[in-house]
Amino acid sequence: MKAVVLKNVEKSFNGTMACADISLSINRGEFFTFLGPSGCGKTTILRLIAGFIRPDKGKIFLKDKDITHLAPEKRKVGMVFQNYALFPFMSVSENIAYGLKIQKRPEKEIQEKLETYIAMVGMDGFEDRNIAELSGGEQQRVALARSLAIEPAVLLLDEPLSNLDARLRDRMRLEIKSLQKRLGITTIFVTHDQTEALTMSDRIAVFNKGRCIQTGTPEDIYANP
Numbered sequence: 001m002k003a004v005v006l007k008n009v010e011k012s013f014n015g016t017m018a019c020a021d022i023s024l025s026i027n028r029g030e031f032f033t034f035l036g037p038s039g040c041g042k043t044t045i046l047r048l049i050a051g052f053i054r055p056d057k058g059k060i061f062l063k064d065k066d067i068t069h070l071a072p073e074k075r076k077v078g079m080v081f082q083n084y085a086l087f088p089f090m091s092v093s094e095n096i097a098y099g100l101k102i103q104k105r106p107e108k109e110i111q112e113k114l115e116t117y118i119a120m121v122g123m124d125g126f127e128d129r130n131i132a133e134l135s136g137g138e139q140q141r142v143a144l145a146r147s148l149a150i151e152p153a154v155l156l157l158d159e160p161l162s163n164l165d166a167r168l169r170d171r172m173r174l175e176i177k178s179l180q181k182r183l184g185i186t187t188i189f190v191t192h193d194q195t196e197a198l199t200m201s202d203r204i205a206v207f208n209k210g211r212c213i214q215t216g217t218p219e220d221i222y223a224n225p
């Protein structure tokens with residue numbers, strides 16, 4: 001069973017083709033990267049998988065189930081946005097609990113999950129801090145914890161490192177990779193940075209102008225750029 005399958009997916013905005021005839025298959029537990037320059041359609045595909053937008057053509061499957069027309073909250077997908085999209089006037093705990101509250105999980109379970117995921121991203125002691133008081137790296141960890149707390153089948157990471165300074169970017173790259181390995185969670189990572197793609201991924205899909213032009217392991221891509 002594949003974790004995510006896209007079959008001939010197409011999406012235009014006002015006559016501009018954002019992604020054209022995309023077919024991809026992502027394995028369970030895989031760290032899969034979409035690599036390509038700005039504007040080549042990477043984020044559009046993430047938003048299609050998350051269900052925030054619908055394709056004009058084609059189908060999307062999650063664990064063999066056709067989710068093309070399923071509402072976003074019914075897909076088991078967690079997304080971390082480039083700007084983290086945290087609620088700035090809520091605490092760390094309130095941000096992480098948000099998705100669980102929407103899913104109406106029991107309060108006891110919410111408390112347990114909060115403890116687990118705050119510890120997992122190394123934010124113990126920050127539970128009651130406001131988002132506005134956190135550094136970029138700390139906000140990144142809260143955004144990760146918020147996505148992981150709903151225990152998604154697939155984790156979508158949209159340029160999660162691009163707003164961090166170089167030092168923090170190196171650290172978060174290692175942290176994200178080790179967390180992904182430990183959880184074995186299927187992850188789709190979007191970047192325009194070739195080094196990030198080559199060092200973090202099991203497989204890479206290279207995009208250009210809305211098309212997927214190459215798919216392979218980092219070794220394949222490095223050997224045939």
Ligand code: ADP
Nearest residue numbers: 013016017018037038039040041042043044045
């Ligand atoms: P990337 O993530 O690779 O930078 P995007 O998926 O964001 O690329 O964008 C692909 C193309 O689709 C771009 O030309 C972009 O301007 C366009 N696009 C994306 N979202 C919208 C939207 N909501 N409305 C209009 N055009 C959009």
Ligand code: ADP
Nearest residue numbers: 126129132133134135136137138139165167168
């Ligand atoms: P990092 O090494 O993660 O980049 P920083 O040097 O940015 O950390 O921040 C160090 C500490 O200062 C962190 O614990 C952070 O929460 C705190 N901090 C950063 N910015 C602010 C702020 N505007 N108000 C209060 N605390 C802050």
